[in-house]
Amino acid sequence: MVFNLFNEIDMTTRFNPLKRLFPAIVSALAIFAGSAAADTVTVYSARNEQLIKPLFDAYTKETGTKIQVLTDKEGPLLERLKAEGAKSPADVLITVDAGNLWHASRLDLLQPIKSSVLNANVPANLRDPKGKWYGLSIRARTIIYNKKFVNPSQLSTYEALADPQWKGKLCLRTSKKVYNQSLIATMIATLGEKRTEEVVRGWVGNLATDVFADDNGVIKAVAAGQCEVGIVNTYYLARALDKDPNMPVGLFWANQKERGVHVNISGAGVTRAAPNAAGGQRLIEWLSSETAQGIYTNDDFEYPVNQKVKPDSIIRHWGPYKMDLINVSKAGELQGAATRLMDRAGYR
């Protein structure tokens, strides 16, 4: 043993140059880990970069405030905030659905803010009652149909798509997507679990083909006549029509005679440990302003939350719609229940 120990010491002296080099390498590699300047806002975003960059560029141009963005999926972003705790460099969290904002506030990762600007710009059902997060764009999820086979007068509600009349004619996206979980969550809130499960079972029975991985798949299938009706977020259809205006797919605003069409939001909140909470709040307020809301709708065909701003011309011809006024936080609260319900009903 003693012999071995001597050898070990001998080894370390031999590798001495390397040992001296090591701290230098460490500092060279750690060069990116710097502290942020005071006029910088750090954003963790699940909204993808090319959709928010134009907004941030405009903000920097207008105010001089630099914005540092880190994108990832919602799940990892929340775990990141949790693990970083009080030392997190993030000021603002952006997601593309209400469920994850609700979950973030339940994990106490967001702080309430009081802002008359946001209260004026964002309708009450599209923000957290406690002010921890605010919707910044509306993502309406509604019914689409193939114009060759379906007369819009045959359509009415989401629930009606469970009728036997649509057997083998319905296309849906997978239940694993949060947009469907939110839709079902709000249905549970209004119709109750039992009725909602009946509807979902009806949908599953009416499917023309296996569920699709994304909304684009549903739109293409409806356009090709593989099925006649489907449920998608409107901006996916707007993007598809922007590329191919002759696509025989129409949009129908669901449930207009009753609670209104289901809407989700992309939104933001100031994080609990934000080093620059005031800067974060100013950014979110600006994102709800008319300038920013115009960019939101023109770049991605989403509906502005700020009612003073007109939607993009491509989606304007779908006309005004009545939206479900249930608070979108319900989507988060009942997301787990919705997932379980869809599993029970065999909706993959």
Added chain:
Amino acid sequence: MYQRGSIWNWRGWGPLRALAIAALTLIPLLVVLASFFDQQVDAWEHLAAYVLPGVLWNTLVLVLGVGAGVLFLGVSLAWLTAVCNFPGRKFFSWGLMLPLAMPAYVLAFVQVGLLDFTGPVQTVLRGWFGSSAWFPPIRSTGGVVLVLPLAFYPYVYLLARNAFITQGLRAVEAAQMLGYTRFQAFWKVALPMARPWIAGGVTLALMETLADFGSVSIFSFDTFTTAIYKAWFSLFNLSAASQLASLLVLVVLALAVIDQRLRHNRRYAVKSFTPVRIALQDGAKWAAAVFCAAIFAIAFAVPMVQLVVWVVDVWKEDFDARYPVFLLHSVWLAGVAALVVTVLGLLLSAIHQHHKDNTTQMIVRLATLGYAIPGTVLAVGVFIPVAWLDNQLISLAAWFHWDVQQILKGSLIVMLAALSARFLAVAFQPIDAAMQRVTRNQGNAARSLGLSPKKVLLHLQLPMVRGGLLTAALIVFVDVMKEMPITLMTRPFGWDTLAVRVFEMTSEGMWDRAALPSLAIVLAGLLPVILLIKKSESGFH
């Protein structure tokens, strides 16, 4: 026996040495395992009743199907291009490696896009026959099992080819001298001798299959990984997700141990080779060429053409000054990671070969499990301890009035450590297969001449495993280029790569706009592939 008492010689050091490397994987694994302290009865009851039965069956079918598929494709293609001669062999010998650079999710998306009801193939068929209802659905079990092996066979191909090139012909010649037909010689001699390589390649392919989420979700095919993400993202229950992930790890570990037992006491050693290829005759040579061409077309050429078509369509709105930076980041990260992980893999393999005690062998197995965990789960497992350590360091820094928000986090060291945890298996498998080649006699002879084990490694083993090292570095390079979850989780601010770009586009379903970064990944991945081929071909005259 040993003339110089070196610290290296003390066999008791084995487990400690192995642990030093395995810690990279073990720490995140332990973080994932710690979830078992957080019981989730409700979630489990639900998953067990409605989710697990289906996904377990699917996963079993997938593993068997992909396993059989990569075995068949990898071994047959490797045999043809390594030891036979037929028209186009030279091209196919490197061309058939190219699918390695094609991310599996891209291949899946393109093939589903082409072959689904709305795709061009069925549209044309409907034009001819009026209906395409008879066409088998691509988004199905059969579709997944047919397409995924096309993405993952290169692991087997690369490793098996390595084995066949260094021993195959010699083995066939020897067997034929003993009266075997060529067919028998392949089955009874060449194939068993290549077993460590083939097993290594299949292991990698299956681990990646088990951890895969992106490609199977394109087929709407639910696997065990789907259940993990369902628990996390849909039920907001990371604990249940981690528990499921731990089970996955246990299954992989059990398989690894079984494999180890099966291989026990086998020696895979060979001395040299004589490079003369088998010339295939008339029918056989054209059949070989057509087979290779078909696989090359489906797994690489067709998705490549689709990518190019999309790029032509979108590059104007997408290409900007940042792309060279994305490319630079990707290549830099992949290059450094390939170097680091290959060195770690070599050390791990040296320990594996030197210390045959059970503890060391087990730790080595554990060290390579990072490849079987779904990437996002592993990323969290890495990030939690790093963030914890960082917070301690930040507090410490505050004592010295150094106001800093992150020290380790967002440094490339953490990124490299996390990527090592994921890809150690990828480097270890080819290197360790090659290491088994260095005969015991050669090692003993060197040692009896008074060479220390370190010198044996440097002067005997290292030159002999050069092929394995190159293969390891290549696969790690290409895999890191394609990797998303760990890069996303550990990258410094603004340090975006091509894969990050792909993630951002595909997360909003903009597959066509993801074509530009995807194409760049494929092209950058081709360089080392071609380099490797040049090297491996140089053995033949």
